[in-house]
Amino acid sequence: MVLTVTLNPLLEKKLFFRNPVTNDNRAYKQELFCGGKGINVSRQLNLLGIKNHAMTFLGGPNGKKIRSLLEYEKISFSAVNTKSESREATIVLDEVQSKLTTYFGTNSNISTDEINSFLSKLEKSIINSSIVVFSGSVPCEEASVILEKGIELCHKYDKISIIDTYGSFLENIIKLGPTVIHNNLSEINASLRQKTNTEDEIENVLDFLYDNNVKLSFLTSGKSDTYAAKSDFHYKISNPEIIEKSPTGSGDAFVAGIVYGLEKSLVFSDFTILASSLGAQNASQWDACNVNYEDAKKLTSQVKIVEIGKKIKLIDDSPTI
Helix, strand or coil: CEEEEECCCEEEEEEEECCHHHCCCCCCEEEEEEECHHHHHHHHHHHCCCCEEEEEEEEHHHHHHHHHHHHHCCCCEEEEEECCCCEEEEEEEECCCCEEEEEECCCCCCCHHHHHHHHHHHHHHHHCCCEEEEECCCCCHHHHHHHHHHHHHHHHCCCEEEEECCCCCHHHHHCCCCCEEEEEHHHHHHHHCCCCCCHHHHHHHHHHHHHCCCCEEEEEECECCEEEEECCEEEEEECCCCCCCCCCCHHHHHHHHHHHHHHCCCCHHHHHHHHHHHHHHHHCCCCCCCCCHHHHHCCHHHCEEEEECCCCCCCCCCCCC
């Protein structure tokens, strides 16, 4: 089973407009949606047929609404209750302009007792999991200890750990040697203060990750090329061309593709191509991580992987992690 960890869940209120630019400021439809990167990964894994469980913090009326939405979507989850309200966001969707704008509320304040309660439940969940995905922002700096302890627990129990987060604490997380890292190039740039403007600079980041025992690395940048590393061998992946609606959740759909490949023991090239296709298909629709497997498969022929840097003739293309 796959475990996803979302420390900063999100209650999204989506307002649908046909054309707000023409002073039509009354939405014709509104929806509530549960978000947060790990929850998005769980949603996509459900559609891919991968058994998973989501762990998160939930608090206040917003937390109750997120709980109901998770149950409605049949996302298996467990939550540590917080005194602080779960965060929320308002999403304005302009269908004429094909534009989606998100306005985030304030983060939750997580207490030391709540963090310790989460860590206690986390260890039990990791023991029963094959892969653990730590995704998204942290609600407060103190909560980053959950990521650190989580990776240590994955090492202790010999589980695959996947990190997709950002912030000033990221370098310390990397030095703990998670198995897999996915990140957006701009987030890596800001979090590590390493330049990623040229291919050589990106390869330097991939080398830095490998030097810290990261086995698989994936650095995405929207529709631009993705850069990846398997051990110390580097790859550039061209993404499918699509008509973009909303890129929100594309990175999470990409991570779900990586998880799918590792859980199914697919070879590196196959699951990387699938991950790129899932991310692209996600960007072509409004909902986050609601991609049909067959729709993503239609894009796989457009994905191209080329080696960059040093070359090797591969006999075994297995994940080797």
